[in-house]
Amino acid sequence: xxxxxxxxxxxxxxxxxxxxxxxxxxxxxxxxxxxxxxxxxxxxxxxxxxxxxxxxxxxxxxxxxxxxxxxxxxxxxxxxxxxxxxxxxxxxxxxxxxxxxxxxxxxxxxxxxxxxxxxxxxxxxxxxxxxxxxxxxxxxxxxxxxxxxxxxxxxxxxxxxxxxxxxxxxxxxxxxxxxxxxxxxxxxxxxxxxxxx
Amino acid sequence: xxxxxxxxxxxxxxxxxxxxxxxxxxxxxxxxxxxxxxxxxxxxxxxxxxxxxxxxxxxxxxxxxxxxxxxxxxxxxxxxxxxxxxxxxxxxxxxxxxxxxxxxxxxxxxxxxxxxxxxxxxxxxxxxxxxxxxxxxxxxxxxxxx
Amino acid sequence: xxxxxxxxxxxxxxxxxxxxxxxxxxxxxxxxxxxxxxxxxxxxxxxxxxxxxxxxxxxxxxxxxxxxxxxxxxxxxxxxxxxxxxxxxxxxxxxxxxxxxxxxxxxxxxxxxxxxxxxxxxxxxxxxxxxxxxxxxxxxxxxxxxxxxxxxxxxxxxxxxxxxxxxxxxxxxxxxxxxxxxxxxxxxxxxxxxxxxxxxxxxxxxxxxxxxxxxxxxxxxxxxxxxxxxxxxxxxxxxxxxxxxxxxxxxxxxxxxxxxxxxxxxxxxxxxxxxxxxxxxxxxxxxxxxxxxxxxxxxxxxxxxxxxxxxxxxxxxxxxxxxxxxxxxxxxxxxxxxxxxxxxxxxxxxxxxxxxxxxxxxxxxxx
Numbered sequence: 246x247x248x249x250x251x252x253x254x255x256x257x258x259x260x261x262x263x264x265x266x267x268x269x270x271x272x273x274x275x276x277x278x279x280x281x282x283x284x285x286x287x288x289x290x291x292x293x294x295x296x297x298x299x300x301x302x303x304x305x306x307x308x309x310x311x312x313x314x315x316x317x318x319x320x321x322x323x324x325x326x327x328x329x330x331x332x333x334x335x336x337x338x339x340x341x342x343x344x345x346x347x348x349x350x351x352x353x354x355x356x357x358x359x360x361x362x363x364x365x366x367x368x369x370x371x372x373x374x375x376x377x378x379x380x381x382x383x384x385x386x387x388x389x390x391x392x393x394x395x396x397x398x399x400x401x402x403x404x405x406x407x408x409x410x411x412x413x414x415x416x417x418x419x420x421x422x423x424x425x426x427x428x429x430x431x432x433x434x435x436x437x438x439x440x441x442x
Numbered sequence: 443x444x445x446x447x448x449x450x451x452x453x454x455x456x457x458x459x460x461x462x463x464x465x466x467x468x469x470x471x472x473x474x475x476x477x478x479x480x481x482x483x484x485x486x487x488x489x490x491x492x493x494x495x496x497x498x499x500x501x502x503x504x505x506x507x508x509x510x511x512x513x514x515x516x517x518x519x520x521x522x523x524x525x526x527x528x529x530x531x532x533x534x535x536x537x538x539x540x541x542x543x544x545x546x547x548x549x550x551x552x553x554x555x556x557x558x559x560x561x562x563x564x565x566x567x568x569x570x571x572x573x574x575x576x577x578x579x580x581x582x583x584x585x586x587x588x
Numbered sequence: 589x590x591x592x593x594x595x596x597x598x599x600x601x602x603x604x605x606x607x608x609x610x611x612x613x614x615x616x617x618x619x620x621x622x623x624x625x626x627x628x629x630x631x632x633x634x635x636x637x638x639x640x641x642x643x644x645x646x647x648x649x650x651x652x653x654x655x656x657x658x659x660x661x662x663x664x665x666x667x668x669x670x671x672x673x674x675x676x677x678x679x680x681x682x683x684x685x686x687x688x689x690x691x692x693x694x695x696x697x698x699x700x701x702x703x704x705x706x707x708x709x710x711x712x713x714x715x716x717x718x719x720x721x722x723x724x725x726x727x728x729x730x731x732x733x734x735x736x737x738x739x740x741x742x743x744x745x746x747x748x749x750x751x752x753x754x755x756x757x758x759x760x761x762x763x764x765x766x767x768x769x770x771x772x773x774x775x776x777x778x779x780x781x782x783x784x785x786x787x788x789x790x791x792x793x794x795x796x797x798x799x800x801x802x803x804x805x806x807x808x809x810x811x812x813x814x815x816x817x818x819x820x821x822x823x824x825x826x827x828x829x830x831x832x833x834x835x836x837x838x839x840x841x842x843x844x845x846x847x848x849x850x851x852x853x854x855x856x857x858x859x860x861x862x863x864x865x866x867x868x869x870x871x872x873x874x875x876x877x878x879x880x881x882x883x884x885x886x887x888x889x890x891x892x893x894x895x896x897x898x899x900x901x902x903x904x905x906x907x908x909x910x911x912x913x914x915x916x917x918x919x920x921x922x923x924x925x926x927x928x929x930x931x932x933x934x935x936x937x938x939x940x941x942x943x944x945x946x947x948x949x950x951x952x953x954x955x
Binding site for chain 3: 256258261316317318319320321323324325327328331332333344346358359361363364367371393394396397398399400417418420
């Protein structure tokens with residue numbers, strides 16, 4: 246039976262594919278070295294020198310008590326995140342009830358699933374669209390290091406080749422309790438943030 | 443119980459229709475010449491005695507001298523099934539006729555085989571890479587990739 | 589006065605709340621009406637078939653967990669059935685019964701997620717979903733009791749299952765079989781006559797039966813179009829021929845029928861579970877099979893009725909400790925082959941609901 250493609254007269258899908266393929270090859274060539282983690286907050290010297298004002302404290306309290314998550318759900322870990330939003334492990338008690346699809350309204354990206362080179366430019370673009378301050382939690386073995394699929398030809402060995410990661414949660418998939426512990430570690434980090442340098 | 447038809451009997455019936463199509467047949471499967479593949483499958487689909495209306499899967503295996511394509515057909519009315527195999531030789535540009543006109547289910551599977559194994563399907567309306575991006579070099583599922 | 593319009597192309601991107609994963613569609617629209625869909629897949633292509641050639645026969649089982657990650661037990665079952673067919677291994681009876689119990693519990697758990705997501709897509713944001721998740725947590729508790737994992741179980745082995753169930757499993761299963769029917773009846777009763785659901789799902793996304801068979805569609809989508817083809821009855825594997833159950837079919841082939849079939853299949857699965865747990869014999873749970881198994885040279889294909897459709901594995905062996913080729917029949921990719929036929933002519937909001945009623949999992953599409 247004939248398969249007609251009425252979309253042909255508007256755009257040429259092969260051109261779009263070639264353009265996107267070039268973007269992927271470019272990103273792959275530039276991402277060989279992982280981005281260093283933003284973990285200066287753990288440094289002993291800086292810790293002793295931080296003096297938080299009341300304004301800082303209130304701002305940090307507001308930011309850590311209701312992080313809104315941006316959608317980034319490639320694979321299996323997504324289901325443990327959805328279970329964490331479910332009735333038993335309720336993360337809306339931590340203020341994370343809202344799962345907005347729009348990255349402009351989000352300040353936390355929980356990357357739940359394997360990242361492939363084909364998807365990597367999209368994740369980079371979504372990360373760039375989030376407004377400062379923003380944080381990233383790498384959830385699961387595939388997000389930390391590529392996991393069980395590390396030797397695949399299409400798999401990025403860890404999200405930190407593309408975006409800077411704040412908290413790493415191991416597990417395949419991590420239990421919702423692990424995820425909640427990771428979120429609480431991130432809340433400790435946000436509590437020590439100096440807003441007006 | 444889905445009966446796996448005896449390939450030898452089916453091959454004997456097919457010999458009467460298309461004498462040069464069948465190469466050999468053993469108990470499990472029929473090996474056909476790749477040029478006559480669409481005719482054989484069309485015959486198996488339209489003859490009421492066989493009535494194969496459902497394509498289970500198409501897959502390709504890389505034995506280093508040749509590529510072997512495996513098709514399995516099932517008839518839901520008679521509840522029997524058959525396996526057909528065909529080979530294509532050459533590593534540079536192997537090609538096989540496409541059966542997209544007969545089964546819409548073949549469309550994504552043939553694109554996948556082109557993407558991962560490099561076998562071209564003549565007559566496919568949209569043969570381009572599906573899982574990997576345009577500009578990816580090589581065909582990963584082959585045995586000599588990496 | 590007529591307004592001149594032009595069709596335009598819109599991207600329904602890989603990161604989208606309604607596409608059940610990283611699935612991308614380029615829609616050609618005339619206003620809001622869809623005139624063409626071009627799907628783009630491969631955003632989760634991890635190369636499982638290639639990775640399987642580097643691992644041992646038993647080591648492929650954790651990889652198969654991650655295919656259709658909502659129903660891992662079924663994926664494991666399909667793979668070990670294929671290898672057992674190739675190597676000619678007989679499975680002890682207790683292992684067969686345990687496999688059927690796990691597969692049917694997995695079917696109920698999968699359909700709970702599918703129906704919950706279907707209602708999420710139709711606008712009932714979160715209340716039916718949370719209700720179904722409450723029941724699913726009870727089933728996941730049972731799985732955790734058996735194999736220690738909540739999502740990717742790695743439970744089946746070549747020749748049986750990996751370990752026997754603990755003592756508290758059977759009483760917990762009986763308790764669940766008492767609680768589940770009334771829970772399913774509760775949400776079925778208050779959801780099936782809902783006028784918003786009827787307006788949005790009845791008559792929408794009709795798939796004629798001959799187009800369904802030709803496109804390779806299987807599972808609840810095929811049965812929704814009226815074709816009574818279920819591999820548990822047509823080509824029984826394991827010990828399914830010992831149980832009595834019915835196969836629900838639909839008439840119209842629309843999204844509402846596919847939803848009704850999933851609810852009915854859950855009830856039939858409870859029927860099978862009731863029979864299986866009462867007939868459970870004692871004995872070994874794994875045949876005496878070496879860990880580094882070497883099947884003889886040849887190939888085999890085994891398929892099962894997974895919750896989403898026909899899942900099959902085609903394995904080729906050359907008498908070594910790794911598979912030579914392990915191909916997976918992609919259930920969800922072929923279910924999507926009919927999406928274009930089902931969705932052209934409807935609006936974008938209808939497309940979301942039609943897509944949700946097919947119930948795909950991207951791990952299977954992309955492998």
